[in-house]
Amino acid sequence: MRRILRACPVLLASALLASGCAAPEPQAVNVKGNILLDGQAMSDGDIYFQSGAGKPPVHAKIIGGSYTIHVPPGEYRVAIRQDRDKGMKTVYGDPQLESNVAARYNVETTLTASVTPDGPKEFHFEIESH
DSSP states (O other): HHHHHHHHHHHHHHHHHHHOSOOOOOOOOEEEEEETEEEEEEEEEEEEEEESSSOOOEEEEEEEEEEEEEEOOOEEEEEEEOOOEEEEOOOOOOOEEEBOOOOGGGTTTTTEEEEOTSSOOOOOOOOOOO
């Protein structure tokens, strides 16, 4: 019993130190920009900032050719989507969608953004449909 009591403070101290050693998350930055699709403001769609750190992408809606997104500083691959109804239904009765944007801007994206606390805080993208 005495050994257990002696070990408790050591275990407690170790647990507290381990929980406090993680680096704090960097403050997120407001980023905005415009999206042109075939030279025109993209009416609607989605933009994703994907970090290489294994975290899920950060998503925002594109409305009237503009977006605003809140992301931590870092290097990102940027994917842009605009899905349209193909006029057919899936086996579950849902509309079948297809991308209106070329794959090099979404599933095979070549777009990038380097977000820093000091700027730039605007990223504009000119993309093409298929």
